Amino acid sequence: RVSDGTVRIAVIGLGWWTVDQAIPAIDASGLCETTVTVSSTSEKAKRVAAGVETATHGLSYDEFHAGEAADAYDAVYICSPNALHLPYARTAAELGKAVLCEKPIEASSERGQQMVDACDEAGVPLIVGYRMHTEPAIRRARKLIRDGVIGDPVHAIGTNSQAMLELISDPNQWRLDPELAGPGATVTDIGIYPLNTCRFLLDSDPVAAQAFMQSSHDAFDQVPDEHSSFMVEFDDGTYLAATASQNAQATTSLRIVGTNGEILVEPAFHMETEIRVTRDDVSVTLDTPQVNQMTELFDYAADRILTDAPIGPDGEHGVLDMRLIEAVYEAGESGRVVTL
Ligand code: NDP
Known part of the structure; x- marks a missing residue:
């Protein structure tokens, strides 16, 4: 090939x-x-x-x-x-x-x-x-969690917001067209970052979702989620509580809390990532390489293609995220807990 x-x-x-x-x-x-x-x-x-x-x-x-x-x-x-x-x-x-x-x-x-x-x-x-799967700080955080540094993971809190009003108000912007974007404008586009990164860090799969969402600005009248807030239950018994907005101050973070400590990823998702680890009341910001995240992604993809090695974020992984995103929107619409 x-x-x-x-x-x-x-x-x-x-x-x-x-x-x-x-x-x-x-x-x-x-x-x-x-x-x-x-x-x-x-x-x-x-x-x-x-x-x-x-x-x-x-x-x-x-x-x-x-x-x-x-x-x-x-x-x-x-x-x-x-x-x-x-x-x-x-x-x-x-x-x-x-x-x-x-x-x-x-x-x-x-x-x-x-x-x-x-x-x-x-x-x-x-x-x-x-x-995020090939971001060095995130990979380090995943290993620390696996090695038990924060004890048993209990819950996670994430957010990913951006001030996209100007861009998104463009009538040709596909992100506001459900035919092109999918079920909404926020969870599908940026809420997917806390959701998928948490899934990757905990190495767990989602089983249920609950959500609140609202659109008040006219630009968002085709979609339910100018702003969204959602909870996900994972198969290891942990929970993620997350928020996302396309019309708010740009803010990104993800905090994974365990029985003995926590890992704070902040900034998290906007092409710059840092992690701070707390254990026994001592907090340390880890010195992880600052990389071009897209170059890391392309290096990883090329390596997988060249070596036929197993792929982490493969198609099935992406489909499960979409099933979760659909569950989040269904939960937002119905006000009920939706199981996958
Ligand atoms: P843009 O709107 O900037 O670009 C999309 C391009 O797709 C257009 O410029 C156009 O290119 C092409 N296109 C083909 N058909 C259509 C159509 N019917 N309407 C509009 N565009 C069309 O989108 P983005 O680049 O922001 O997003 C593209 C994808 O990348 C999405 O899936 C998004 O989720 C993802 N993304 C990922 C990011 C990340 O951090 N990993 C960041 C940003 C986006 P042309 O003129 O060449 O035909």
């Missing part, structure tokens, strides 16, 4: 995250390179490709689906609106390409499962781009 130890990537969907973050991060990776850009028009794709030293082709979505330049890449990185992840993943799988897909895996668990099935049938790896 891969020629000379470098994974050649076709990046799909040339929005701000791909152009400002992903392409430079791939550039900085020692294990992969961007060779193809894929966009709504071949003109835009070629224009972006012209600014990327390693890129040889710029394709429209139609050209991509028709299999053009398929010899020029080994894997795809999908960074389109959530409900458009599946068609690109399907085509990539049919072409025998590995798939790295942005979070959330898709706009629903059902469509996420279809992606898993398509990749399984084609025998290609599927990795969901949870960049």
